[in-house]
Amino acid sequence: MLKVPRKYISQLAALKSVLKNPKNKFFFVAGHQRPDGDTIGGILALYSLLIRLKKNVELFSYDSVPSFLKFLSDSEKIKKVKKTDRQFDVAIILECSELYRLGNIINPEKQSKITINIDHHAYERKWADINWTDSHSSSVSEMIFYLFMSLELPLTKEEAISLYVGIVTDTHNFTQTNTNAQSHIIASELLRSGVEPPVIEKNVYGTKSLNTLRLLGASLRNIKIDKTDKIAYIQIMNKDFYETKTAPEDTEEIINYAGMIPNVLVWLLFRETQKKNFVKVSFRSVKDIDVNKIAQKFGGGGHKNAAGCTIKGKMERVVKIVIPVVEKYLYNRR
Ligand SMILES: [Mn+2]
Known part of the structure; x- marks a missing residue:
């Protein structure tokens, strides 16, 4: 009962x-x-x-x-x-x-x-x-x-x-x-x-507009993996939204694709925000890795295996700041 x-x-x-x-x-x-x-x-x-x-x-x-x-x-x-x-x-x-x-x-x-x-x-x-x-x-x-x-x-x-x-x-x-x-x-x-x-x-899960599917295509075309092969990430620029006539709410689920790559432990989505020079970062991780702790370093938070934050800066620079922090976290964990 x-x-x-x-x-x-x-x-x-x-x-x-x-x-x-x-x-x-x-x-x-x-x-x-x-x-x-x-x-x-x-x-x-x-x-x-x-x-x-x-x-x-x-x-x-x-x-x-x-x-x-x-x-x-x-x-x-x-x-x-x-x-x-x-x-x-x-x-x-x-x-x-x-x-x-x-x-x-x-x-x-x-x-x-x-x-x-x-x-x-x-x-x-x-x-x-x-x-x-x-x-x-x-x-x-x-x-x-x-x-x-x-x-x-x-x-x-x-x-x-x-x-x-x-x-x-x-x-x-x-x-x-x-x-x-x-x-x-x-x-x-x-x-x-x-x-x-x-x-x-x-x-x-089973309904996506044509534009949302096109945004997914644009996002996955540029999926990247770091030098350790343990971190995968997707970047979405405002021009992707513009070209596919989509909005930030259409990014739902896109991050999950990066986690499908074998041996990846942490996967991320970087997305330009409407506010100029701010990038929203979403983190996902396998069971024993706490990305909430990483997101907190950047003033964000969430759950152990799903967290997020917003960082000031251009896309390229934000990626360059965040990825080494994740690499360092994975390295120090052992
Ligand atoms: Mn909830």
Whole structure:
């Protein structure tokens, strides 16, 4: 029998008392910039939960919802804004180990009576009134599943789909190190609530626009490997976006190709940003290599096997700075 884990009991009790208090009416819900499947899936499941509790809910995102997630019901309710001046009773913020990741849409301390932080990243900060964080959870969607359970709200099909998308994308189809027995048990519950895996697969992974495929082609043509053959990297320039009529959100999954090369231990994606002379760097690694530590050296962060940062400089220079740091890290590890 699936039970709410003991470790969640005190935070869930605090959360429940906030949700059950009729004075708490106006809710702000948002996640990190460049939202992924877990951020959006989590936001939408939470939205539905709050609506069922008769709350007034506003959903926000600093960046737009990626196109592969637009099939999720209510995704159009997520407003893309850089800032809101409104006041709320409760601000629930997902997947922001540090508040700046939200992108300053709101100043929760000033614009909300109560702040709630739900997160599963490593090295989380306890910046909110209620901090429900668990770096052992595969996804915030998995955590929100337990919130439904503890409120004794049986999942609707739409809620189950949102949570399933969150788990599937964050574990990359139950294949990454954050996948655990619990994720599979929860997934089976979500299937019972009506999730059809082929439908999810087709929408999330099996659909790409012609332009996105052309961007993938342009990116892979220039894939590089370092002199040790252990580090592979892809570079995407703004001109690639321009020529293929694509945008940064179309780079989803491209990084994974670099990790397919045999013997590669760390793989990266360097991408020019809209802001001139800044390069976004994404890191991925095999199980025992902690790229979060490398990303942190450049002011970024994330998870052990998936992290990122943004570095000032032109593409060529940023690559020249980052690759030796990764090489050194791999060398010193032995
Ligand atoms: Mn996540």
